[in-house]
Amino acid sequence: MSRVSIRSARAAAAALAAGALVLTGCSSGGGGDDDSKDSKAKKQGQDVSYTFADAAASKGPAPEVKGARKGGTVKILQRDSFAHLDPGQIYVSDEGALSTLMHRRLTNYKKVGDNKYEVVGDLATDSGQKSNDGKTWTYKLKSGVKFEDGSEITSKDIRHTIERKFAPFMTEGPTFIEEWLTGKGPADARKELPDGPYEGKHLPKSMIETPDDQTIIFHFKQPQAEVPYALAMAGYGVVSEKKDTKQKYDKKPLSSGPYKVASFKSGKSMKLVRNPEWDQNTDPQRNQYPDAFDIQFGVSFEDSTKRLMSDAGENQYATSFTNQVDASSMQKVRTDADVKKRSVSGYQSYVSYLNINNDRIKNKKVRQAIAYAMPSQSIVSAFGGSGGAELAGNYISPTLVGKENTDPFGKLKKPQGDVEKAKELLEESGKKGMKLTFAYQNAPEWQNFSVAAADNLKKAGFNVQRKDIIADTYYDQIGKVKNNYDIYHNSWGADWPSASTVVPNLFEGRQIQDGSANYSHHNNPEMDKEMTRIRAITDPDKAAEEWQKLADKILKEDVPALPMHYYKAIQLHGSKVGGVYFDETLHDIQPTSLFVKK
């Protein structure tokens, strides 16, 4: 899911010294780690499991939420306006959260227990039938599922949904299915159907077949094990073939989910109302409790946190899709019992990495020294402690299937970094005193971390040059293959709970190009060969295991980048909002189960 949006810098509150003098006197202590139990319980998140569900589990309606009632309006506080409403253009998490209410897909995630998720059929009757060679996937559609205009969703609409993603104006969404169908990279895949379906052309039957209105068959060039995951992405939400308005669809899409857009003022507000054509008996995951959602944009993380903490007036009926508790309010949220019981938390799939530019630092000992010296605890602190982050031992996020708790560089045992060991390694390499340019985003978290990191690196014997880069252009700067920096951080999250969208993106040699996620420029043909081998494994659990092994091997043997922390988030809701839980597949509150309490 590419870059993490930067938690915006805290508002420069003009807290005058004189004012502080009056207010000050005492502040209660932060107290000990009364949250330790909490965080230990959460560590079990590593046993997260996903199953591909059968037809029985894919039947509607969704189970009723305890205590839920129909009616009322939920107020949603969001920082950013939605840039896209066309499902094919959706790839960022806040639009993804919105799309759960509006756009149905072939498959969908459903939480069935703590850390247990099922991939169920949403429009389809099950999560997909795979041929023996893994190349052909067949989906049967449920009957009686309709768009908001009352027209029934057929396999032609599904085919259209895929085909329109080849059109030149579709620029933002995921491209996995297109790449798998054509067996080509994202740019070349488009050439198979340059105008999309709009000139009357369709993909050949050797790629997509629609034998009848209820059946759609995908023929992939290679065996694919993770099709149900890919089809559950918001980017593959269904689009009506007849009512497709191309670019205009982005402003006025046809809803297939429980809610539809009543009004949308970009940058200001949005109102969602019930979609009467949605039939809960066909939907295994979504509920439809509130009469409406009233979304307000432009509310910063600090503001939404303060408003939800106060729980006064209309804020009682408020929550947010993706606004989190900001790092500076974390202490208050986690120690105030009244606020704490109105919070939900969980892992996000993002992991932060400290990339070591492999083109500039070729000496492995130096890279190891850097890895040992890094104080990972400092970045966890900067993100607000265990509420916002967790120490990372390896490249794989706890939200992914097959995650193991390996720790090749001892980051969990020595969270402050092992400066002695780094010093030794650097001396052995004979590069003591070498200049090391450390680029970081000038957001408060990374600035704080850079102080600690530079301190440790200096002690280890590096001549550290810190370069802060404006947050807006940071990824463009470090994304250049010929950049002038030695070490720099990035964050990456998986598109679905499998490491297949992490390891190759970050460490495959052929990915190196301007703007690619292989920021460390790791290029080892032996590892690339391993990746090709693992991709062909059809058993997802087996593949997950192999990905974890390969990730550890890369980390241990090549040290192209150091994993620093796994992202976590705490979100708040008003006291009158019920049915709130943190969905780890969305990385935020699941909108479809919310209701308004009496």
Add this chain to the structure above:
Amino acid sequence: MTSPSQATKPGADTPGPEDGGLSSTRAAKNGNDLVGRSPGQLMWMRFKRDRVGVISACIVLAFFAMAALAPVISKLYGKDAYTRYGQQAPVGELLNDNSYPVKPNGGMSSEFWFGIEPGLGRDVFMQLVFGIRTSLSLAVAITILSVLTAIVIGVAGGYFGGRVDYFLGRLTDLMMSFPNQLFFVAFTPVIMALFVDPQDEMPTWMRACVLIYVMWLLGWMTLARLLRGQTLSLREREFIEAAKVAGTPPVRIIRKELLPNLVTPILVQSTYMLPNFVTAIAGLSFLGVGMPEPVPDWGRMFAKGAEVYQSDITYMFFPGGAMVIFILAFNLLGDSVRDAFDPKAGR
């Protein structure tokens, strides 16, 4: 009006009308022989009688002593401003899981007198002492440079008059029209692009120099204008004319006749300027464009304080309190100095 220049010579028995009269009556009251006193001595006598002034002076001196002796204090106290004590201890010992101090009142204890910085876990007392050192060194440097510039430009303009005065006056106006914080924010990246290798960090000394340079460049104008006005009026006085008639060269007139008469406004103004610079530097740091981490900085402590005030208001207390006390003391000192030099004005 200030006293005429002749009076500055100790023991001169041709004093100006005002001060001379004053000193003789004083001396007579004390029952001693007639003692001639210089305005400097008189000022000192008056100043000593001003209790507020003396206390303020002591406080100001204490701040400067603290800044100058920061390394000694650090040694005696046993901590420094850079070590991340809180982070290096296991989580839960000094800083809790959310990286806020475990103990109440910002982690104040016999070991950490002013508490621990949330996040990085450095010692607040040391941060403050070294932060004051940074801010005061910068402010003193800027003040000295600004005062010197103001003297040269103000006196030259006032004394020479005519075209010189016109151009210097316009220059002063021009410089006054620059907003100095904005100018600094815009100016730093330019310097960086010009003088720093893109792979390198801007060295701390260079950042300090840029800061001093910009604040100096935009900080001398008020005093220069004031001095020009004073010089204009002094220039017409008899003793200057006498010196001119006697053929004294202009440089000597300025040095020996004019400057001693300008000491009062210069001293009074600089005691107002210095705290202003301290707050201006703190303002820049608050905006995040002052001295960079990890150099301890007074102003940046406010930025941090504003960030953490919800959960750790104590952190704002010490830098805030210190700043209020310092500025207040310095301004009161300025008032007292003015009163002592010129008892008729004010009050």
